[in-house]
Amino acid sequence: MAKKDKEDNEFRPTGTVTVLVIFVITLIAIWGTIYMILVGRGGTL
Amino acid sequence: MKQYQVSAAEKKFIGSHILVAVLALAVGSLFGPLQAFEHAGWDFYVYLKPLIKSYYQGLTVHGVLNALVWTTFFIMGFLTFNVIFGLKRPLKNPVLNKVGFWMMVVGVVVAAIPILANEATVLFTFYPPLKANWAFYVGLTLVVVGSWVEGWGLFMTYADWRKENKNERTPFIAFASLVTVLLWQICTLGVAVEILTMLLPWSLGLIEGVDPQLARTYFWFTGHPLVYFWLLPAYISWYAMLPKQAGGGKMFSDTLARLAFWIFLVLSTPLGFHHQYVDPGVPPAWKFIHAILTFGVFFPSMMTAFTVIASLEYGARKNGGKGALGWIGKLNWSDPSVASQLLAGILFFFGGIGGLANASYNVNLVLHNTAFVPGHFHLTVATAVTLSFTGISYWLVPYLTGRKLWQPKWATIQAWVWFVGMIVFSNSMHVLGLLGAPRRVPLNLAPYVPAEWNSRLFQVGLGGAILFVSGLIYLVVIYKTATNKERVETEVEVPIAESMQDPDSGPIWLDRWSPWVYGALALIVIVYGPVLFDLIKNIALTSPGFRVW
Amino acid sequence: MSAQNMHIDSYERNWMIFSFILLAVFASAIAVAAFGMEIQVPAPEERVDPGTVATDPNSPWSNPGLREIAPGKYDAYILARAVPQWEYLPKEITVPVGSRVTFYVTSPDVQHGFKIQDTNANFMVLPGQVSKLTVTFDKPGAYNFICTEFCGAGHGVMYGAVIVTP
Numbered sequence: 178m179a180k181k182d183k184e185d186n187e188f189r190p191t192g193t194v195t196v197l198v199i200f201v202i203t204l205i206a207i208w209g210t211i212y213m214i215l216v217g218r219g220g221t222l
Numbered sequence: 223m224k225q226y227q228v229s230a231a232e233k234k235f236i237g238s239h240i241l242v243a244v245l246a247l248a249v250g251s252l253f254g255p256l257q258a259f260e261h262a263g264w265d266f267y268v269y270l271k272p273l274i275k276s277y278y279q280g281l282t283v284h285g286v287l288n289a290l291v292w293t294t295f296f297i298m299g300f301l302t303f304n305v306i307f308g309l310k311r312p313l314k315n316p317v318l319n320k321v322g323f324w325m326m327v328v329g330v331v332v333a334a335i336p337i338l339a340n341e342a343t344v345l346f347t348f349y350p351p352l353k354a355n356w357a358f359y360v361g362l363t364l365v366v367v368g369s370w371v372e373g374w375g376l377f378m379t380y381a382d383w384r385k386e387n388k389n390e391r392t393p394f395i396a397f398a399s400l401v402t403v404l405l406w407q408i409c410t411l412g413v414a415v416e417i418l419t420m421l422l423p424w425s426l427g428l429i430e431g432v433d434p435q436l437a438r439t440y441f442w443f444t445g446h447p448l449v450y451f452w453l454l455p456a457y458i459s460w461y462a463m464l465p466k467q468a469g470g471g472k473m474f475s476d477t478l479a480r481l482a483f484w485i486f487l488v489l490s491t492p493l494g495f496h497h498q499y500v501d502p503g504v505p506p507a508w509k510f511i512h513a514i515l516t517f518g519v520f521f522p523s524m525m526t527a528f529t530v531i532a533s534l535e536y537g538a539r540k541n542g543g544k545g546a547l548g549w550i551g552k553l554n555w556s557d558p559s560v561a562s563q564l565l566a567g568i569l570f571f572f573g574g575i576g577g578l579a580n581a582s583y584n585v586n587l588v589l590h591n592t593a594f595v596p597g598h599f600h601l602t603v604a605t606a607v608t609l610s611f612t613g614i615s616y617w618l619v620p621y622l623t624g625r626k627l628w629q630p631k632w633a634t635i636q637a638w639v640w641f642v643g644m645i646v647f648s649n650s651m652h653v654l655g656l657l658g659a660p661r662r663v664p665l666n667l668a669p670y671v672p673a674e675w676n677s678r679l680f681q682v683g684l685g686g687a688i689l690f691v692s693g694l695i696y697l698v699v700i701y702k703t704a705t706n707k708e709r710v711e712t713e714v715e716v717p718i719a720e721s722m723q724d725p726d727s728g729p730i731w732l733d734r735w736s737p738w739v740y741g742a743l744a745l746i747v748i749v750y751g752p753v754l755f756d757l758i759k760n761i762a763l764t765s766p767g768f769r770v771w
Numbered sequence: 772m773s774a775q776n777m778h779i780d781s782y783e784r785n786w787m788i789f790s791f792i793l794l795a796v797f798a799s800a801i802a803v804a805a806f807g808m809e810i811q812v813p814a815p816e817e818r819v820d821p822g823t824v825a826t827d828p829n830s831p832w833s834n835p836g837l838r839e840i841a842p843g844k845y846d847a848y849i850l851a852r853a854v855p856q857w858e859y860l861p862k863e864i865t866v867p868v869g870s871r872v873t874f875y876v877t878s879p880d881v882q883h884g885f886k887i888q889d890t891n892a893n894f895m896v897l898p899g900q901v902s903k904l905t906v907t908f909d910k911p912g913a914y915n916f917i918c919t920e921f922c923g924a925g926h927g928v929m930y931g932a933v934i935v936t937p
């Protein structure tokens with residue numbers, strides 16, 4: 178049990194972070210593109 | 223260790239849910255490709271005329287059967303299984319659950335009659351003053367109430383378990399399933415009130431008119447949490463089952479998973495105005511508050527992404543996975559259930575991005591009711607959810623029936639074909655939406671379609687064709703499995719990932735229901751109360767019904 | 772079960788903090804667009820009786836169309852209807868480039884939508900309610916407005932246009 182816990186504690190989810198970084202970059206790019214369309218079209222009041 | 227034995231009768235009961243669900247998917251999904259083909263200029267509706275009068279009638283069938291029937295039946299079956307198996311005890315009152323199930327079945331039939339008779343071509347959102355035959359509203363009510371009754375049966379089972387296990391942590395799959403059921407019970411109050419106080423008496427001729435703005439507000443009270451009712455069962459599988467199936471994964475954080483479900487319970491309902499950003503009758507300040515809360519509910523999904531991926535990575539690394547991304551190849555892709563759910567998860571990233579854009583208050587001005595919206599939700603409900611559910615069925619059906627999965631290779635191919643078809647379909651729908659193409663329009667006939675949309679409209683049709691092939695493969699595989707002569711040698715093992723930390727080590731408040739439930743109700747009162755109060759105070763039942771389809 | 776503190780992996784904690792900041796940044800960007808650049812969603816304007824809104828002589832929608840309220844500034848009263856046929860009244864309006872047009876749209880029958888292509892005007896049209904947004908047309912051309920909510924058999928052919936002359 179102790180050994181197993183140690184093994185679990187040493188696990189660093191670096192691959193997870195890589196996947197999520199790619200996700201966040203895509204998110205910002207797509208969301209930003211649509212936001213810029215909105216801003217480019219001007220006010221509504 | 224032998225796993226808990228679910229009784230044969232209960233397996234059959236759960237299986238009946240899956241059967242109805244798959245039948246609904248089979249019929250409902252048929253119209254998806256027809257709609258996609260129409261966009262590309264290939265019109266099949268002329269051949270359907272004797273049965274289906276219009277594109278819109280088909281779209282009603284598609285929306286109701288896929289979004290309401292396929293999902294609700296699969297979910298109630300799967301959650302019932304999770305509660306029984308998670309708590310390791312039979313249903314407290316199986317008759318009650320059966321009554322609920324049959325109410326739902328009768329409801330579907332009662333609603334289907336007017337839909338097929340072209341007496342309820344109001345789409346699955348049934349916005350008044352389009353007025354369907356009363357049977358349509360009665361049928362929907364029966365489905366909702368039946369699902370409540372089934373939910374009560376699950377709560378009673380839990381209450382008994384709790385009495386005997388005072389100080390124990392609720393096993394995760396049971397816990398998360400019960401939260402999902404409770405969320406459903408709270409949020410469906412919206413449509414229940416809409417139908418019982420307005421639409422049903424109106425369709426029966428007891429009142430002259432309805433208030434369309436109030437009706438929309440009731441509808442979206444239910445409409446947004448509805449998507450969490452679809453999604454959370456897939457999350458349960460991703461959190462607690464997929465890591466095990468994908469190879470030696472463990473739940474990276476049991477406590478955060480539980481916290482995420484509580485946040486979903488609290489935040490799923492009080493944000494329905496994000497479907498009404500461009501409604502005339504709701505004040506912008508309240509819309510903005512709902513926008514912020516919508517961002518809040520994005521947060522537990524971000525947590526879910528981390529926990530689920532880390533759980534998968536843990537197993538993959540133990541199996542020798544290397545590199546920043548190379549470990550992904552070590553996941554058990556040859557298992558069709560795993561491939562389905564991983565592909566579902568990948569497309570869900572893009573579904574999440576589109577959803578966040580839709581939800582971003584004024585950004586909705588660019589997207590509202592454009593083809594972007596169906597582009598988005600075919601990544602979420604029609605892929606993240608549907609492909610996960612079909613993936614689950616690849617182990618659940620053999621488990622329930624004792625019959626071997628027919629041709630696992632074809633099952634895996636099915637998932638990949640859906641993935642590819644959906645990329646083609648959904649990408650073109652998103653782009654069309656950004657170019658200004660509206661949804662719910664047979665675009666081939668629309669007089670205002672510019673030539674620059676044509677290549678994208680063709681891709682919609684192409685994607686629809688690929689998806690059609692995948693749907694067919696799924697039906698063949700599941701039919702051949704359910705009737706397979708080859709039986710499994712031992713009962714299929716239910717994939718349950720153990721937790722990396724001892725679940726008992728988490729804080730006690732993660733197992734207390736009342737603060738979260740009261741919190742959820744209080745938040746609903748705060749952010750819905752004033753606007754609903756105003757709308758009800760100024761109710762104007764001035765819209766008579768219209769049958770203009 | 773004992774009272775314990777929440778154990779959160781440091782990577783995951785950082786991810787949660789980062790997610791929070793990211794969402795806060797997006798929310799701020801929206802707020803800037805809404806309150807700084809006046810890109811706003813519709814607000815409650817007026818309630819009307821759908822039974823009489825198209826016929827009552829005192830209702831602007833009994834005579835829908837364009838009214839110039841100041842040089843270069845217009846109010847456009849538009850009726851979206853499904854009965855007797857699916858159409859906008861008027862189907863076409865013409866304004867010179869640079870005009871600022873405020874649209875007031877309502878329906879005497881079912882729900883409709885109103886989306887002017889290539890602009891930020893995109894909203895629901897409900898019987899009993901008036902939807903209002905303003906657009907400044909800076910470039911000449913024809914801007915179709917289309918119906919974006921299912922309103923019956925003719926929903927797909929329901930459209931009109933704003934013609935912006937140079």
Ligand code: HEM
Nearest residue numbers: 251254255257258285288289345596604661662663686689
């Ligand atoms: C076989 C693959 C599928 C294809 C090719 C397909 C295609 C389409 C298309 C083209 C539309 C847009 C119609 C329009 O806006 O005019 C649509 C709408 C819709 N689809 Fe699908 N679909 C498929 C499967 C699914 C599945 C599996 C679900 C849900 C589980 C689903 C749920 C919906 C819903 C809720 C709508 C909106 C209906 C409405 O606007 O009233 N679809 N589908």
Ligand SMILES: [Cu+2]
Nearest residue numbers: 883918922929
């Ligand atoms: Cu219309």
